[in-house]
Amino acid sequence: MLKGTFPVEKFKQLSTPFYYYDVKLLQDTLDVVKTESGKYGYHVHYAVKANANPRILSIIAANGLGADCVSGGEVQAALDAGFPADKIVFAGVGKADWEINLGLDNDIFCFNVESAVELGIINELAAAKNKVASIALRINPEVDAHTHAKITTGMKENKFGINLSQLGGVLDKLKEMKNVKLIGIHSHIGSQITDMSSFRNLVIRFNEIQEELEAHGVTVENLNFGGGLGIDYYHPNHLSIPAFDNYFAAIHKLLQVRPGQQVHFEPGRSIVAQCGTLISKVLYVKEGETKKFAILDAGFTELIRPAMYDAYHRIENISSDEAVETYDVVGPICESSDVFGKDVELNKAHRGDLIALRSAGAYGEVMASQYNCRHLPKAYYSDTI
DSSP: OOOOOOOHHHHTTSOSSEEEEOHHHHHHHHHHHHHHHHTTTOEEEEEGGGOOOHHHHHHHHHTTOEEEESSHHHHHHHHHHTOOGGGEEEOOTTOOHHHHHHHHHTTOSEEEEOSHHHHHHHHHHHHHTTOOEEEEEEEEOOOOOOSOGGGBOSSTTSSSSEEGGGHHHHHHHHTTOSSEEEEEEEOOOBSSBOOHHHHHHHHHHHHHHHHHHHHTTOOOSEEEOOOOBOOOSSOTTTOOSOOHHHHHHHHHHHOOOOTTOEEEEOOOHHHHGGGEEEEEEEEEEEEOSSOEEEEESOOTTTOOHHHHHOOOOOEEETTOOSOEEEEEEEOSSSSTTOEEEEEEEEEOOOTTOEEEEOSOTTTTGGGOOOGGGOOOOEEEETTTO
16 A cells, blocks of 8 residues: 655654644645746735644745634734735624734734624724725625535625625725725635635625626726635645635636736645645454444544544555555544544554544644644654754
8 A cells, every 4th residue: 555655663652633734745736826826916825723832833834824813813823933914814704803903903914804893893893003004805606616515615505705786885895995905806716626616606706796896887906816725635645735826717718807906816735735644553453243443542632623523544554564445534532523534444453553544734833723622732843854
């Protein structure tokens, strides 16, 4: 069974479970992102929600990317990691007053506004500080991302954004507000998107929205297409860096950019997912009547995606080269949903073997919990281990 390359002997000296980050792969990925986006002069803001590990954030900030944040905590984490305030965008359907004030106090680049009522609150809070907040309207473009229902965000039944039918009314309200400045439009249609036609449809809708804005006498300086580019969870060894070239080229080919307009993106998963691995240890191999279980010391408290989204992660026994057997790979959490994979082919497992759950750099550590009073795992890095 083809497996990734890991310093197994060093891992044996560490307490499991833990997150392991391949810093070189992260840098290689960032190099590709910068090269491919740079061909068109595009601006890239890393989506902090994918992974807010301070070391990971500092590496991304050092590469010159901006930050896409969806909470005040993420805004502060981005500032602490070295992201310039003028490269921070702040989205989120439920921004609290203190979070908005944090953005205002630091003069962030832009608030991505998701409703007319939020727009009014930002205007009010900015007025209290005698400031003008730069805002982009997050528009719900009614574009199907063809992804999991729980990570689809661009349809009118989703809680995110301003529906197209409401756009005219919001633009009218904007004219009455003195402490907000419209600088752009924004959309994010979902996550783990591998069908480029979804992004093409979004570009076409953006072109139409721009025409509607101009009919209202409105032009904007910035177009923000959000993120959502997926990765290959099945082949992390062969396809460790997503096809950013195809992604940015697909946007560029169809987008009708007005003179002086700047184009922005907010990738998260596609930058960090493949560089991260959850390392766990086999506690027991349990023989059932119809199943054989590999019971790990990691559970959905360390990687919730399989339980929450029925998501697939490649699982490898990095301690064994014995013949392959079939297991249900499960965790220790007292919930039936604590299953990483069913009928998983692994090299024969023994108590104490190290198991690698691949592509865990996104929505792994950042979503870890202390359910069952468990301790949060440590993180280790390829250049310091």
